[in-house]
Amino acid sequence: xxxxxxxxxxxxxxxxxxxxxxIGLGVVPALVGPNGWPLAAIAITFAIAHFVALFGIAxxxxxxxxxxxxxxxxxGGASFAALVAIALGANPFAGSSLPAQQAIANGTxxxxxxxxxxxxxxxxxxxxxxxxxxxxxxxxxxxxxxxxA
Numbered sequence: 750x751x752x753x754x755x756x757x758x759x760x761x762x763x764x765x766x767x768x769x770x771x772i773g774l775g776v777v778p779a780l781v782g783p784n785g786w787p788l789a790a791i792a793i794t795f796a797i798a799h800f801v802a803l804f805g806i807a808x809x810x811x812x813x814x815x816x817x818x819x820x821x822x823x824x825g826g827a828s829f830a831a832l833v834a835i836a837l838g839a840n841p842f843a844g845s846s847l848p849a850q851q852a853i854a855n856g857t858x859x860x861x862x863x864x865x866x867x868x869x870x871x872x873x874x875x876x877x878x879x880x881x882x883x884x885x886x887x888x889x890x891x892x893x894x895x896x897x898a
Contacts, residue, residue: 757873758817759806765824765866766799780844795823806877814877821871828864835860 773792781788802820805813835841840849841856 754873754876754878755806755809758814758870758877759803761866761870761873762799762803762806762817762820765820765863765870766796766803768863768866769796769799769824772796795820806874814874817874818871821867821874825864825867825871828860828867831860832857832864 769792773789773796777789777792778785798816798820802813802816806817807813831839831841835853835857840853841860842852843849845852845855847855
């Protein structure tokens with residue numbers, strides 16, 4: 750049931766980390782201007798955290814799983830807040846060269862994609878186990894008669 754959770758979480762961390770890096774390096778600095786460097790630094794730090802969590806999960810570390818879950822919670826919450834803002838009339842790409850309706854459609858698509866990816870990341874990272882499979886619990890009785898072939 751849990752096979753492939755580390756692989757799925759690693760793949761989703763790479764996808765969302767790549768998108769967060771592109772947004773942090775390209776979109777946020779152009780959006781906030783020269784005086785908004787703290788917001789750009791936060792976005793870039795969040796993007797780097799994706800790859801740190803990817804390294805932790807690839808090395809089968811518990812802190813990598815915890816960081817991946819925290820990233821999915823933060824990214825999912827920000828995506829949901831952005832989706833609500835767009836539903837209330839915000840236009841995230843108003844400064845682009847696209848027509849207004851196309852800019853709103855692109856913004857909604859990007860936010861919906863990131864929300865779906867962070868939800869899947871939270872599910873797959875939450876299913877990762879590091880302790881291994883236990884066949885029986887401690888209270889399960891051992892058989893009285895062992896049949897040898």
